[in-house]
Amino acid sequence: DAKTTQPPSMDCAEGRAANLPCNHSTISGNEYVYWYRQIHSQGPQYIIHGLKNNETNEMASLIITEDRKSSTLILPHATLRDTAVYYCIVRVGTAGNKLTFGGGTRVLVKP
Amino acid sequence: GAVVSQHPSRVICKSGTSVKIECRSLDFQATTMFWYRQFPKQSLMLMATSNEGSKATYEQGVEKDKFLINHASLTLSTLTVTSAHPEDSSFYICSALGGRGDYGYTFGSGTRLTVV
Numbered sequence: 001d002a003k004t005t006q007p008p009s010m011d012c013a014e015g016r017a018a019n020l021p022c023n024h025s026t027i028s029g030n031e032y033v034y035w036y037r038q039i040h041s042q043g044p045q046y047i048i049h050g051l052k053n054n055e056t057n058e059m060a061s062l063i064i065t066e067d068r069k070s071s072t073l074i075l076p077h078a079t080l081r082d083t084a085v086y087y088c089i090v091r092v093g094t095a096g097n098k099l100t101f102g103g104g105t106r107v108l109v110k111p
Numbered sequence: 112g113a114v115v116s117q118h119p120s121r122v123i124c125k126s127g128t129s130v131k132i133e134c135r136s137l138d139f140q141a142t143t144m145f146w147y148r149q150f151p152k153q154s155l156m157l158m159a160t161s162n163e164g165s166k167a168t169y170e171q172g173v174e175k176d177k178f179l180i181n182h183a184s185l186t187l188s189t190l191t192v193t194s195a196h197p198e199d200s201s202f203y204i205c206s207a208l209g210g211r212g213d214y215g216y217t218f219g220s221g222t223r224l225t226v227v
Contacts, residue, residue, distance in 0.1 A: 034215065043117070043204045043218030044155070087154075098145055099206070099216055101155040 004088045009106040018075040020105055022088030025069040030092050033064060034099070035073045037084040044087065044101075047073065078109045113139050115207050117219025124195055124226055132190045132222045134205030140185035141207035145216070146178075149202040161188045195226040 005023040012018040024033065032051050036044040048055055048062045050071075055062045061074040075082055087104040091097050114137040124130050134144055142163045147155040159180050160168045167180035177199075179191040188207075192199055206218040 036218075038155075041202070041221065041223070043115075043206070043221045045218070046215045049215060085154075098157055098160055100157060101147075103154050 004090055004102050006086075006088050006102065006105045008103060009108070011108045011110055012075075012078050014080055014109050014111050015077055018078040018082065018107060018109070020073040020075075020086050020088075020107065021070065022073070023070045024088070024090045027068050027090050028092075031090045032092070033062065033068075033071050034089045034091065035060070035062065036087045036089065036099075036101075037082075038087070038104070039081075039084045047086075078107075080109050080111065083107060083109045113207075113209070113217040115141075115205065115217045115219040117205055117222055119222060120220060121223045122225070124224070126196055126226055127194055129191055129193045130195055130224060132192075132203055132205075132224075134188045134190070134207070134219050136186045136207045136209065136217070139207075139209045141188075141209045142185060143208040144182060144188040145206045145208075146180060146188075146190050147204045147206070149204060149221075155204060158190075192224065195224070197226045200224055200226045 032049050034049040035047040038044045048060050050062045064071045085104040085106050087101050116135045116137055118133045144161040146158045148158050149155045157170050158173045161180045161182040163182045163185050169175045177193055182188040202221050202223055204221045206216045
């Protein structure tokens, strides 16, 4: 699976949009971009995933660049409960493939 | 939605004893489950892949005789930490493939193991 690079930490203001970048310059054509988050002392939670089109769900939006070498996770209106470590993972989207976690971005939402 | 139940959430055991952690998929069948370990302020490290009805596949550096994995049914995988030592104290997390149509994974809530 392609390696990803994320900033180690970032702060954002409550109520504002949080934009979390991820670089995956060696991504292959059949690899998806997945985002998970881990709130302190809990298991990771799935947020969103995409292949090449932008995606949106009730939690977030995922913007993937046209060359697919980077992506941005957008939390439209950050709340204090969004404070967590966010992981960007690239993997082939077929059953059985393991998830390999990098360092992630520690996001602190401040009031 | 897909739910994975992990039990216990917290366990304290004496050095030299064994501890079993259970991971259950509650509303779907999981042919594949994964076990992770996480030390404080670090990311999740994959320990092993558990396949129903077959032997687990361990990641390099993980002792298979120390971390026994059993996946006897489509809804249950167990991790037994044998002869636990203080250095085995960690946060153990399981995840299951299935229950989602997008090849995403559902994670358990984790087990905090403290060996004293």
